Amino acid sequence: MSRKPPAPSKDTLAQATPTQRFGASEATAWTWSPQGVSLVRPSVPPRPVRLATHTDVIELDVHRSALVVVDMQNDFCHPEGWFAQKGVSMRATRKPIPVLAELLPAWRHAGGRVVWLNWGVRADTANLGPVIQYKASRPEADGHPGVGYAQTSPLDHGPSVVPGTWGAQVIDELPVEPGDLTVFKHRLSGFWDNELDSLLRQQGITTLLFGGVNTDRCVFSSLQDAGFLGYDCVLLKDACGTPSPAYVTRAIHFLVDKLHGFVGTAEALIPALTASASLQPPSHISPKKDPR
Numbered sequence: 001m002s003r004k005p006p007a008p009s010k011d012t013l014a015q016a017t018p019t020q021r022f023g024a025s026e027a028t029a030w031t032w033s034p035q036g037v038s039l040v041r042p043s044v045p046p047r048p049v050r051l052a053t054h055t056d057v058i059e060l061d062v063h064r065s066a067l068v069v070v071d072m073q074n075d076f077c078h079p080e081g082w083f084a085q086k087g088v089s090m091r092a093t094r095k096p097i098p099v100l101a102e103l104l105p106a107w108r109h110a111g112g113r114v115v116w117l118n119w120g121v122r123a124d125t126a127n128l129g130p131v132i133q134y135k136a137s138r139p140e141a142d143g144h145p146g147v148g149y150a151q152t153s154p155l156d157h158g159p160s161v162v163p164g165t166w167g168a169q170v171i172d173e174l175p176v177e178p179g180d181l182t183v184f185k186h187r188l189s190g191f192w193d194n195e196l197d198s199l200l201r202q203q204g205i206t207t208l209l210f211g212g213v214n215t216d217r218c219v220f221s222s223l224q225d226a227g228f229l230g231y232d233c234v235l236l237k238d239a240c241g242t243p244s245p246a247y248v249t250r251a252i253h254f255l256v257d258k259l260h261g262f263v264g265t266a267e268a269l270i271p272a273l274t275a276s277a278s279l280q281p282p283s284h285i286s287p288k289k290d291p292r
């Protein structure tokens with residue numbers, strides 16, 4: 001009669017059972033194994049980069065930073081979009097495109113995360129207050145109502161800035177990569193009534209760099225709220241644009257420098273990132289694909 005093989009020992013089972021990770025990112029995840037649950041988060045090797053700003057030379061950790069790109073969408077930046085059909089200067093809103101097109105690959109290659117922070121309103125606008133709706137669609141000089149959120153412009157590309165429509169998509173010149181994250185907002189600030197804050201914290205992000213449109217509206221509102229929530233903030237002024245008068249932009253730069261963080265440039269950041277990426281091995285972090 002054949003003898004039954006001995007049951008595997010607990011140590012043998014532990015060696016054969018792979019450790020499982022639970023969490024949104026390697027920086028904040030904990031693990032399970034047959035020995036138990038470990039709440040010890042792994043140490044993520046920093047990737048420091050030095051950047052000269054208006055007031056200081058700062059050092060930031062690319063692995064704990066995110067580049068937040070605000071509202072670079074068809075409805076704001078395409079010649080046939082909602083803003084263009086309202087008569088807004090596309091020269092102003094398209095100004096960040098070549099800068100971001102150069103910055104994004106260098107930022108990703110250095111191990112930084114990219115967050116696309118986009119307008120995305122409900123099709124029924126049920127959660128938009130009267131002030132927001134009025135400012136977007138105030139009556140024209142002849143008394144006719146203007147085109148507002150979730151309404152259709154004369155050259156019809158669908159309702160403005162409703163997720164899933166052409167107007168809400170990021171412009172083709174700035175491709176969204178699988179490892180990027182996309183968050184929709186329905187206020188000037190990206191930190192109201194959505195998941196942006198919790199998403200950033202689950203990625204272990206502590207520093208935010210801002211680019212996009214408009215400097216004095218959604219970019220500044222989001223940066224200001226980020227500072228209130230405890231994030232370190234850097235405004236990349238050459239990666240932003242606005243059709244507002246130049247003195248408004250100067251005021252925003254003054255306020256950011258004075259109260260909320262730092263004002264730098266993508267022009268200075270790109271060579272610093274390139275040098276950092278060439279000196280250090282690629283990050284071991286493997287971001288999950290954004291399901292959006």
